[in-house]
Amino acid sequence: xxxxxxxxxxxxxxxxxxxxxxxxxxxxxxxxxxxxxxxxxxxxxxxxxxxxxxxxxxxxxxxxxxxxxxxxxxxxxxxxxxxxxxxxxxxxxxxxxxxxxxxxxxxxxxxxxxxxxxxxxxxxxxxxxxxxxxxxxxxxxxxxxxxxxxxxxxxxxxxxxxxxxxxxxxxxxxxx
Numbered sequence: 001x002x003x004x005x006x007x008x009x010x011x012x013x014x015x016x017x018x019x020x021x022x023x024x025x026x027x028x029x030x031x032x033x034x035x036x037x038x039x040x041x042x043x044x045x046x047x048x049x050x051x052x053x054x055x056x057x058x059x060x061x062x063x064x065x066x067x068x069x070x071x072x073x074x075x076x077x078x079x080x081x082x083x084x085x086x087x088x089x090x091x092x093x094x095x096x097x098x099x100x101x102x103x104x105x106x107x108x109x110x111x112x113x114x115x116x117x118x119x120x121x122x123x124x125x126x127x128x129x130x131x132x133x134x135x136x137x138x139x140x141x142x143x144x145x146x147x148x149x150x151x152x153x154x155x156x157x158x159x160x161x162x163x164x165x166x167x168x169x170x171x172x173x174x175x176x
Contacts, residue, residue, distance in 0.1 A: 003164055004034040005148065009058055021074075025060040029083060033150055035162060050160055052150055054088035054123060064134075074134055083126035085150075091117045094157055116156055124150035130168070138174030143167070 011027035033052040060081040064074030094116040130144025145167055152160040 001038075002036045003162070004032075004036075005164065006032045007056075011058060011060060021064050023062045023064075025058070025062070027058045029056040029058050030054070031056055031083075031085060031088075033148075035160075048093040050090070050092040052085075052088050052090055052120075052123060054085035054150075056083045056085045056126075058083050069136075073136060077132040077134055077140075079128075079130055079132070079144075081126075081128040083128075083148075085123050085125070086121070088120050088123045089117060090120050090123070090152055090156070090160075091115055092152070092156060092160060118155050120152060120155060123152070124148065128168075130170075132172075140170075140172040142170040142172065144170065 007029050009027060009029040011025040013023050013025050015024040016022070031052070031054040033054070035050040036047070037049070038047045058081065060079055062077050062079040064077050066075040067073060068075050092115060094114050126146070126148040128144050128146045130142050132140045132142040134140055146164070147166075148164045150160075150162050
C-alpha cells in the first residue's frame with residue numbers, strides 16, 4: 001500500500017497573548033489523499049486506489065520559548081494542530097478494494113464504470129504535534145509527529161478505514 005497525502009493550508013493568526021509568546025491560529029485546508037494498493041497474488045485484479053478530497057477546518061496553538069538576543073528572538077516554537085475534515089468526496093473501487101479488470105478488456109472502463117463516488121460528512125480527523133528551531137534569518141527547521149485518520153464509514157460497498165502515523169522533518173524558508 002502506498003499513501004499520498006497532500007494538503008494546502010491557509011491559517012490566520014487571530015490572537016497573541018500580551019507577552020507575544022502564545023499564538024492562536026485558525027483557518028481552512030484542502031486535502032487530497034490517495035491510497036494505492038497492489039496485491040500481486042490477485043493477478044489481473046491486483047491494483048486499486050481510493051481517493052479522498054476534503055475541505056477541512058484547522059486550528060493551531062503555538063508557543064515561543066528559549067528567547068535569545070535580549071529576549072527578542074524565540075529560539076524554539078512548540079505547536080499543536082488539529083484538522084477536522086468537514087466535507088469530502090470519495091472515489092473508490094466498487095469491487096472490494098481492487099479494480100475489477102476482469103469485467104472489461106478496456107482498462108479505462110475499470111475506473112470510469114466500476115468505481116463508485118460519493119460525498120461524506122466528517123470523514124476523519126488529523127493531529128500534528130511538533131517543535132520548530134527558529135533560525136536568526138527567519139527560516140525554521142522542525143520535527144513533528146502526525147496522525148491522520150480517514151474513513152468511508154458505512155457508505156459504499158466496503159468500508160475503508162486508514163490511520164497514518166508519521167514523523168516529519170520540515171524546512172520552512174522565509175521568502176522576502
